[in-house]
Amino acid sequence: MRMHLMVVVSVFWLPLGLTEPSLPSGSKAGIHCVPRKTVPFQSENGHLFYEEGVWNYSTMLLREDLGLMVLGARENIYALDINNISNKISSVSWKVTPKQKVDCTNKGKDPIQCQNYIVILHTMKDGRMYVCGTNAFQPGCDYMSYTGGQLKLENKLEDGKGKCPFDPFQRYSSIMIDDELYSATSINFLGSEPAVTRTSSSSSIRTDFKSSWLNEPTFVSMAQIPESKSSLVGDDDKVYLFFSETALEFDSYSKMQVSRVARVCKGDLGGQRTLQKKWTSFLKARVDCPVPGSQLPYIIQDTYRWCEGEDWSTCVFYAVFTPQVDGWDMSAVCAYSVLDIGKVFSEGKYKTPVSVETSFVKWVMFTGDVPSPRPGACIDNKARGQSINRSLDLPDQTLQFIKDRPLMDQAILPIGKGPLLTHRGAAFTRIIVHRTQDLDGRKHHVMFIGTENGSVLKAINYDKEMFIIEEVQLFKSSQPIKVLHFSDTMGHLYAGSEYGAVQMPFSSCGRSVSCEDCVLSRDPFCAWDKTKAQCIAVFTAKANSDLIQSLRAGNFSLCPATEPLKLVNHTVWLGDNLKLQCVPTSNLAETRWHHDAQPVYPSPRRQILRDGLHIVSASASDAGHYRCVSLEHSFTGAYTTTVAEHRLSVGLGKEGRKTDVQTEGSSLAVLQASVACLAIVLAVLLGWNLYKGHLPLPGTCERAKQRAGRGENRGDEEVSSQPGTVKNTLLVSGETNCTSNNNTCSRAVEFTGIKDGETEAEASMLFIDELEN
Structure with missing residues (x-):
């Protein structure tokens, strides 16, 4: 009966050293590293290149001899200025024909896929470039030259089958060695026939179509190791291939992915009868990156080969891994020595398939006799001593053995038996490694790691302590980094994504605004210039510059004293909320607050x-002096610095202001009511006095004066020449006279005249009666 996946993991995985590993002796851990600084997207982070309507900038070729960065995208190839890739020098378009696109869509493929994705760019010996594209699921290759400042395709279209993938979204890998193309890709339309091939002008060679050779692989990267140089045994150069595939050696209901490294010999020509035009040196082994806490193997995503000069024995493969289980957000970096890999292939045991009663195949360690020459070995002096000078001379016994048993029993463990770095967050996608030198002449390997959200992490190992200097967001939108390259001479990093390509310097030292910040960043590219009072790039410093750098210890005590911060004053109303700002110096620092010297x-x-500090519903007790301190640890101690100082005053709060407003409103209402009452009383008094005649009507005094001036007395009358319009004015005297001081009369009534039907005597009598009343 088949076992469940987790049982398989328990039985097969844990005995192979994949429990929680012990880190290298004295390791201060790269476990759950956090970038010291996180730099959000800014246009100043680097030079950006993209063209509207063009996507998938995923293939790069640096031509430092031409001063170019050649960039492959969807249906376009660009020649960009290596100093500033925003400057396009030339471009060439390679589009599919309408008929190709129709044929592709008729076969059930998406129109987006039915275009020409540039996936291969390599330099040839004569300086030309070899370029391949998916070409609407009809892969093709051509030669491209750069002359007179212009890119030009030579239109010598070659069949790209076996050189590049049909599907633009299928992982692949390739490398050009002596004008021979080594490729790892699928060689059919459906993508169901994976193969590792070598194509030259004269012949080609590939892997066998057997699941024991390649079982649903995802190809990652290829690299050459010149092992023939200074070889004491006359060995051949090797080409290493990293990939992942469905494991055959583990029996379970569910498919389990494992990471692999395979190897072929450069001089392999295939077998004479067995394995004709097939690799006779193809061997593969499992690659483990044991992450603490994980129960399933991590899957390899990318590698970078680094070698010390011309000495191939110093070569190390840096690799990034991600979990194969969704929801587990831990990525890892492991490093592998080429000597350790070679030892497994040259001395290790093989796995062999055996049949069991339940009619399925089980892979176990082979314990029988191994034929000579050793299966999978390159032709060396020992083989030549047996008159075997080429792979074509190998005996069928050796070839049949390797045909049936290409898998090694022993897994390849990383240097130190554990990961260099693990990090929670966006999954790792790509890695490159650059070596630089500090002020003391010591060399350091700086890793640049691309992520799924478009950022790049810069990490370094100090005496087995992994330290992430910073994480820089290169793209505004969250786009996975698909390709990473760097130019040592330019001191720049180049990254490509679906959206575009970005060029950024190895380090932006100006982000550190203080000496302590510069020293604690522990960036080998940067140092503090005491004369300029700036954090500068080391390679730009003059010979006599007074620089401060402390990479291993982060000794901030070397820095000169700094000026105190300016005090910021705030006023908050009683009951209001307020936030006092305090940004820590780094992600590794913690902040502490003091109020009037009390924690x-x-x-x-x-x-x-x-x-910052958020004060909710401020009270009088919140007033005073606030100090924010940033605390960051280094090997020389805890660096404490005052980041912000605030003085807080608490004023009259909301409740007090409300009471005042209510009081003021009540007083105003009382005042308005009083004024209104007074106005009514005055109006009544005025009307009463007017009605009783205590006050004269307006204009009466003036007319009385005019009459007095003319000598008119009571009973005088002025008759109009027109009947019915007689107007008599009688002035009643004897009670109060008009005076010049107030121009008023106490009793003045105007006689308006005789109405129709009245005699003059009757009108006069009525007027006298009115006065008396």
């Missing part, structure tokens, strides 16, 4: 945030 502890009213 501030978190409470419902005082919330300590990552970037």
Whole structure:
């Protein structure tokens, strides 16, 4: 009966050293590393290149001899200025024909896939470039030259089958060696026939179509190791291939992915009868990157080969791994020595398939006799001593053995038996490694790691302590980094994604604004210039510059004293909320607050945030002096610096202001009511006096004066020449006279005249009666 996947893991995985590993002796850990600084997207982070309507900038070729960065995208190839890739020098378009696109869509493929994705760019010996594209699922290759500042395709179209993938979204890998193309890709339309091939002008050679050779692989990378140089045994150069595939050696209901490294010999010509035009040197082994806490093997995503000069024995493969289980957000970096890999292939045991009663095949360690020459070995002096000078001379016994048993029993473990670095967050996608030198002449390997969200991590190993200097967001949108390259002479990194390509310097030292920050960044590219009071790039410093750098210890005490911070004043109303800003110096620093020299502890009213102190419903007790201190540890101690100082005053709060407003409103209402009452009383008094005649009507005094001036007395009358319009004015005297001081009369009534039907005597009598009343 077949076992469940987890049982298989328990039985097969754990005995192979994949329990929690012990880190290298004295390791200060790269476990769960956090970048010291996180740099958000800014246009200043680097030079960006993209063209509207063009996507998938995933193939790069640096031509430092031409001063170019050649960039392959969907249906376009660009020649960009290596100093500033925003400057396009030339471009060439390679589009599919309408008929090719129709044929592709008629076969059930998406129109987006039915275009020409440039996937291969390599330099040939004569300086031309070899370029291949998916070409609407009809892969093709051509030669391209750069003359007179212009890119030009030679239109010598070759069949790209076996050289590049049909499907633009299928992983592949390739390398050009002495004008021979080594490729790892699928060689059919459906993508179901994976193969590792070598194509030259004269012949080609590939892997056998057997699941024991390649079982649903995902190809990652290829690299050459010149092992023939200074070889004491007359060995051949090797080509190493990293990939992942479905494991055959583990029996389970579910498919389990494992990481692999395979190897072929450069001089392999295939067998004479067995394995004709097939690799006779193809061997593969499992690659483990044991991450603490994981129960399933991590899957390899990319590798980078680094060698010390011309000495191939110093070569190390740096590799990034991600989990094969969704929801597990831990990525890892492991490093593998080429000597350790070679030892497994040259001395290790083989696995062999055996049949069991339940009619399925089980892979176990081969314990029988191994034929000579050793299966999978390159032709060396020992083989030549047996008159075997080419793979064509190998005996069928050796060839049949390797045909049936290409898998090694022993897994390849990383240097130190564990990961160099693990990191929670966006999954790792690509890695490159650059070596630089510090002020003391010591050399360091700086890793640049691309992620799934478009950022690049810069990490370094100091005495087995992994340290992430920074994480820089290169693209505005979250786009996976698909390709990474660097130019040592330019000191720049180049990254490509679906959206575009970005060029950034190895380091932007100007981000460190203080000496302590510069030293604690522990960036080998940077140092503090005491004369300029700036964090500068080391390679730009003059010979006599007074520089400070402390990479291993982060000794900030070397820095000169700094000026105190300016105090920031705030006023908050009683009952209001306020946030006092305090940004820590790095992601590794923690902030602490003091209020009038007393520590501030978190409470419902005082919330300590990552970037400040939030005071809720301020009271009088919150007034005073606040100091925010950033604390960051290094090997020389804890670096404490005052990041911000605030003075807080608490004014009259909301409740007091409300009471005042209510009081003022009440007073105003009372005043308005009083004024209204007074106005009514005055109006009544005025009307009463007017009605009783205590006050004259307006204009009466003036007319009385005019009459007095003319000598008119009571009973005088002025008759109009027109009947019915007689107007008599009688002035009643004897009670109060008009005076010049107030121009008023106490009793003045105007006689308006005789109405129709009245005699003059009757009108006069009525007027006298009215006066008396």
